[in-house]
Amino acid sequence: xxxxxxxxxxxxxxxxxxxxxxxxxxxxxxxxxxxxxxxxxxxxxxxxxxxxxxxxxxxxxxxxxxxxxxxxxxxxxxxxxxxxxxxxxxxxxxxxxxxxxxxxxxxxxxxxxxxxxxxxxxxxxxxxxxxxxxxxxxxxxxxxxxxxxxxxxxxxxxxxxxxxxxxxxxxxxxxxxxxxxxxxxxxxxxxxxxxxxxxxxxxxxxxxxxxxxxxxxxxxxxxxxxxxxxxxxxxxxxxxxxxxxxxxxxxxxxxxxxxxxxxxxxxxxxxxxxxxxxxxxxxxxxxxxxxxxxxxxxxxxxxxxxxxxxxxxxxxxxxxxxxxxxxxxxxxxxxxxxxxxxxxxxxxxxxxxxxxxxxxxxxxxxxxxxxxxxxxxxxxxxxxxxxxxxxxxxxxxxxxxxxxxxxxxxxxxxxxxxxxxxxxxxx
Amino acid sequence: xxxxxxxxxxxxxxxxxxxxxxxxxxxxxxxxxxxxxxxxxxxxxxxxxxxxxxxxxxxxxxxxxxxxxxxxxxxxxxxxxxxxxxxxxxxxxxxxxxxxxxxxxxxxxxxxxxxxxxxxxxxxxxxxxxxxxxxxxxxxxxxxxxxxxxxxxxxxxxxxxxxxxxxxxxxxxxxxxxxxxxxxxxxxxxxxxxxxxxxxxxxxxxxxxxxxxxxxxxxxxxxxxxxxxxxxxxxxxxxxxxxxxxxxxxxxxxxxxxxxxxxxxxxxxxxxxxxxxxxxxxxxxxxxxxxxxxxxxxxxxxxxxxxxxxxxxxxxxxxxxxxxxxxxxxxxxxxxxxxxxxxxxxxxxxxxxxxxxxxxxxxxx
Numbered sequence: 001x002x003x004x005x006x007x008x009x010x011x012x013x014x015x016x017x018x019x020x021x022x023x024x025x026x027x028x029x030x031x032x033x034x035x036x037x038x039x040x041x042x043x044x045x046x047x048x049x050x051x052x053x054x055x056x057x058x059x060x061x062x063x064x065x066x067x068x069x070x071x072x073x074x075x076x077x078x079x080x081x082x083x084x085x086x087x088x089x090x091x092x093x094x095x096x097x098x099x100x101x102x103x104x105x106x107x108x109x110x111x112x113x114x115x116x117x118x119x120x121x122x123x124x125x126x127x128x129x130x131x132x133x134x135x136x137x138x139x140x141x142x143x144x145x146x147x148x149x150x151x152x153x154x155x156x157x158x159x160x161x162x163x164x165x166x167x168x169x170x171x172x173x174x175x176x177x178x179x180x181x182x183x184x185x186x187x188x189x190x191x192x193x194x195x196x197x198x199x200x201x202x203x204x205x206x207x208x209x210x211x212x213x214x215x216x217x218x219x220x221x222x223x224x225x226x227x228x229x230x231x232x233x234x235x236x237x238x239x240x241x242x243x244x245x246x247x248x249x250x251x252x253x254x255x256x257x258x259x260x261x262x263x264x265x266x267x268x269x270x271x272x273x274x275x276x277x278x279x280x281x282x283x284x285x286x287x288x289x290x291x292x293x294x295x296x297x298x299x300x301x302x303x304x305x306x307x308x309x310x311x312x313x314x315x316x317x318x319x320x321x322x323x324x325x326x327x328x329x330x331x332x333x334x335x336x337x338x339x340x341x342x343x344x345x346x347x348x349x350x351x352x353x354x355x356x357x358x359x360x361x362x363x364x365x366x367x368x369x370x371x372x373x374x375x376x377x378x379x380x381x382x383x384x385x386x387x388x389x390x391x392x393x394x395x396x397x398x399x400x401x402x403x404x405x406x407x408x409x410x411x412x413x414x415x416x417x418x419x420x421x422x423x424x425x426x427x
Numbered sequence: 428x429x430x431x432x433x434x435x436x437x438x439x440x441x442x443x444x445x446x447x448x449x450x451x452x453x454x455x456x457x458x459x460x461x462x463x464x465x466x467x468x469x470x471x472x473x474x475x476x477x478x479x480x481x482x483x484x485x486x487x488x489x490x491x492x493x494x495x496x497x498x499x500x501x502x503x504x505x506x507x508x509x510x511x512x513x514x515x516x517x518x519x520x521x522x523x524x525x526x527x528x529x530x531x532x533x534x535x536x537x538x539x540x541x542x543x544x545x546x547x548x549x550x551x552x553x554x555x556x557x558x559x560x561x562x563x564x565x566x567x568x569x570x571x572x573x574x575x576x577x578x579x580x581x582x583x584x585x586x587x588x589x590x591x592x593x594x595x596x597x598x599x600x601x602x603x604x605x606x607x608x609x610x611x612x613x614x615x616x617x618x619x620x621x622x623x624x625x626x627x628x629x630x631x632x633x634x635x636x637x638x639x640x641x642x643x644x645x646x647x648x649x650x651x652x653x654x655x656x657x658x659x660x661x662x663x664x665x666x667x668x669x670x671x672x673x674x675x676x677x678x679x680x681x682x683x684x685x686x687x688x689x690x691x692x693x694x695x696x697x698x699x700x701x702x703x704x705x706x707x708x709x710x711x712x713x714x715x716x717x718x719x720x721x722x723x724x725x726x727x728x729x730x731x732x733x734x735x736x737x738x739x740x741x742x743x744x745x746x747x748x749x750x751x752x753x754x755x756x757x758x759x760x761x762x763x764x765x766x767x768x769x770x771x772x773x774x775x776x777x778x779x780x781x782x783x784x785x786x787x788x789x790x791x792x
Contacts, residue, residue, distance in 0.1 A: 268727075269471070
């Protein structure tokens, strides 16, 4: 095929041989060859592609990364990031061999250990339960060990710990933070594990817990799935409807084009979020309805670009040539026009996913669209807003996640634009 | 006179006078353009109205049943349906819907106090205006100045930082920016209030004339109220304004760079005109033309952003009214608010196009 260009290159001195080549290759090769042809940097695309892939992997397997289930109540309420929850831990003398509750088990028939606790605090109950559980677990084992500790109650924290120092009890069980407060007074004592066998510093939550004790990080990771599902499905539906309409309108032209364009322009001008609010309000909350509402908004974006491109490609000589040798309209659309619009569609798609995620988050922030139990960033933000005075971590991290995912997709769109439209590069 | 008519008069009369002036003084081409553009607005309003009607009436879901909830007996549902004319054939309902829209007849709230919706709107609409106008001004100032600065210092650190700014700003969820500003300036530093339009105690002293609190306080010389209004305005204005500014930075930068490469700029440069004058005097003026079109396109983002900003800051405007009414399942109010939004979009885009055609004589049909 000879290249016939309608517009001569603006700066004839420049080497523009790639412009001829670019017309002949497909989508993937354009990305790969962009650097060689006109020095387009694809590091922008690479960075965003790594981020995008990362988000998609998290969205596919949130369970692998999330420490807890998103709905499980796993800790105390309003635990700040990095702060340790109050857990009952074992306090033993420095020279003792005991580190966990299980180590205190004694053979059947021997004297069971005594454990000191503070009177009137719930640790005694927790200790009893845990000892019972361990006992049930080990009593059928061949060693014949049992764990039925005697629980000695003391009136104050100091007295409880003193009892261990004096040897009246083998160990004490107190709240971890309380021991930290007085540990200087009892240099001969050290911390064992918690009564459930964790170390005292375990059980922290990297991003804290929310108002009902769910792990913020786990909800964040599971929220990726919802965001990706909404972003991709809405954009795909919009693409599937918008691209053929744009092709047809641009190709057929006439009153069909004028009418459709008027409808699409009106839809495009209308504030998308408000239309989505109306649609989800009528359809009711469900992820499917959100996808429907958002995809309606983005049909015009594809339509407008594809129509414009079709109009200009239609005038190319090779289309005229195909027409003159009697190619059918459908064939011309499929073979000559459609391949030309793919790059722009790829760019819009990428930007569109970002937009759709933003709109979806906005909808669920308003309390529309998604059922309130689902792990979603917008819902978590709306929930966190009520506790803005106490729990900054509840509103900071989900928003950061939205920003990063939107940044990843829009950066990718930007990078692709640069690769496909080298003329824009210098801007 | 109700505040909403007052505002309509304040905004509407000068707008119409300006339009008439442009029309009378303009060339034949300009006149033809304005007429065609008005002619195109009507189908746009019609299509948007049809869209609203389709979404709210044709899509499945019974508004009356959901408004009444489980306590609605079948008789009550039937009675209200007849009252609202929901049992009529779709085409009759559609005709009545269009008629109501033209006459701005909105009816009463379906749930709650059953207040006339027009009364609610005359309280809510000025609040939205009070938020949207300063936010747009902020966005334009930051956007145009930042964009020109970036273009003038092309490929320098400032240019790169402004480009990063516009990309990051685009990716920020507007409600999150609002929350972060609240957290920083409202909660941590405790400098600014984080919700409402005015301090509730001072609010009782304000006289409601236009319901634009800042204007009302100024007219009546109520300085404490004005101060309170200004304080309450800062965070929402910055939230909405900064989000909008990103696109303007980007567009202004591209256009100024493009204009700076034009021949007449090179000619001016050759005549020894200083770079500063070149950028701000010669290039910016021409670069502004496409930015004006962008203003028209940003109206949609502005209104959608206003809905979220109002919700974050408990700002009693149209957006939060819409969200409130949706949770109250008040479908007549929801329909009215969305219709008003549609009308606004159509009118603003008409206004922007007319101004555009006046600024740039090349635009004609």
